[in-house]
Amino acid sequence: AQPQHATVEMAPLGTGWSPVDEELGLAREAALSGLRQGIDLISDQQLLPMLDSQRVDPFLGVVGAHAMLLDHKPDLRRLDEVVRRLAPHLPGHPDVAALRTLTDGPSARVASPPMLAASCRLLIEADAADPGVIEDGSPAEDAAERLVGRGVWTTWLEQERWPGTLGPRGGPVPRGTAGARPLASDVVGRVQAYVQEIADLEGRAVADVLHDVPRDELCRRTGLPHRPVERAIEGLRGTGAG
Template sequence: MFPMLDSGRVDPFLGIVAAHAMLLDRGPDLERLDEVVRRLTPHVPGHPDVAALRTLFDGPPAQVASPPMLAASCRLLIRADGADPGVIKDGSAAENVAEHLVGRGVWTTWLEEERWPAAAARGGPAVPGDTGPASGPRPPVADAVSRVEAYVHEIADLSGTFVSEVLREMPRDELCRRTGLPHRPVDRAIERLREAGPG
């Protein structure tokens, strides 16, 4: 890896994959991994997958607005955003993707929200020029805020306690980690749950 990163023929994506492979080791050599990521950074400045790896060493990077290619990178960003809100830029494509992740494969995959709901409601195509779905209607995208609320209610039901007590005992970053969501939908869910009362 190091000779490639020092050569003029760098394959940045191979470096990103190698860094994630190093993390899979039972006892990853974090000094060596940090060195790989530092050498990789100048070759792909601002790349979301590299920014995700940087969160392991440097704390929060500049706000990440684009979704990373690898699902493992997306999970790193979500975890960092839960601890330090703003790692994933609020309102960005990266945040939208993080709220709608699906699958367990290597690549970051998500269900896209309908962008033109008014056209679809009129019976027209959801996307201009689209002739309609090829294999039936797409499933609705689950609302991230509602997913967090349901999770908190389930914990309250299982523990026989109030939602307000669950919220008091579970910090936001832990709720982000458990639900796999960035800070904004978790914050909105906490706010809505508190407004609803102790229930």
């Protein structure tokens, strides 16, 4: 299975699922391919029906909204209209909350990981500017700290291997052996190593780097939410790293 190449469709509860028309399906695939590559691959003729199809498949609107953002000058007024029309169909959906950070500013605290990696990046950027947009200690924060680049969908490494994983004789699988889930990298250590590398390259003290590179800028550069970056800063200051 290659979930990074999957397509997601939504249908109202109780009505069952039926595929959308062929043109909308092709537009969705073009938009998802563009999101994977970071380039705008759909025309206005393809995009507009996606943005107006919330009653058929609201997730088409989410994908279409992100496709809009690939334009070098996205129409934020149009995006705001799309997000407002999506909200009643996807109440509390983290992907809609992510899009709202561009139109309404910081939204309600997000606890669940969004479906699209592009949405997760929007939430991380908003969390850097307004700590807590991603709810502290939530699954959304856990995912944001451990994102991996595996396509258009939000994908992250688990902090530990799956509980209950058994070896060939019924015992637990040791870490580092086949069958174990990969451990996530030390995100705090990653930020600290980044700051230390800047200090070493520029021949400066770590304290000077921290003074010149504020927390939100470190969040932006490392692609991490505020909490691991704050822990890294506290650790560097606490050890008096030079």
